[in-house]
Amino acid sequence: MSFILNIETATKNCSVSIAKDGKTIICKEIAEEGYSHAEKLHVFIEEVIAESGISVHDLVAVAVSQGPGSYTGLRIGISAAKGLCFTLNIPLIAIDTLQTLASQAKVSEGKIIPMLDARRMEVYSAIFGVDLEIERPILAELIDENSFKEFTETLYFVGDCAEKCRQVLTKENFVFLEDIKYPSAAAMSKISYDKYQISDTVDVAYFEPYYLKDFMITASKK
Structure with missing residues (x-):
């Protein structure tokens, strides 16, 4: 054991x-x-x-x-x-x-994007597949209406940034799992x-x- x-x-x-x-x-x-x-x-x-x-x-x-x-x-x-x-x-x-945060999203398709608040419109983020393999390294990035626009599959956002980020991340394939905050x-x-x-x-x-x-x-x- x-x-x-x-x-x-x-x-x-x-x-x-x-x-x-x-x-x-x-x-x-x-x-x-x-x-x-x-x-x-x-x-x-x-x-x-x-x-x-x-x-x-x-x-x-x-x-x-x-x-x-x-x-x-x-x-x-x-x-x-x-x-x-x-x-x-x-x-x-x-x-x-961010891997720990991403692992809390129990989804079977799309991609998981964990984001942690880094003040103003900046976040710490990464992109994971549903198997939790990292697909884009961790970045400190500014979020605006053009962020992640190249993705057509469903993106599941988790973390403490939902309130500020959902105002600009409005595409139909963007899903905020607001119950997964930390x-x-x-x-x-x-x-x-x-x-x-x-x-x-x-x-x-x-x-x-x-x-x-x-x-x-x-x-x-x-």
Whole structure:
């Protein structure tokens, strides 16, 4: 049996799950405007381990969202994941935040476009097939009425950008799945288990979040 702890803190959703052999057995999460990750994350970690009936020493790996996303949220999640991996001497698995978000769309045709808010009309986005194979790499892009116009198949948009993007993305083949707003640690379970089975891990000491945009990490002006 392979128990993996999944941590997702790239957005407003502070989310933690325990998975057994790639299936989520418990998940704790909360999405708040004030980003409560610093207060909630370690509490959720303790709770999911206790409620799943295992010991922290039963974990075979920790998986963490690598970004893109909130600078502060990513740092909190990755710091916690690294600390556990160092202490337990177990591998660290990095999960693409947008892949996790895309995997929550259960569709059988078309393409899935996960988008996360990057201020104003800019988003972090990628394009996935229904098999979750990435078809266009992650970009930070400005959304306007010409975005994605070259596609004729159904495009399923997921993420926290529906409210601002549906005003300009109005083609008939554009479908917004508004109930899928944030990536969840529950959706990381199969992805992290698949990576664990092929030893697709990262160096605990040197792994850094994928911020994508430099402005996300620049100091504020004095």
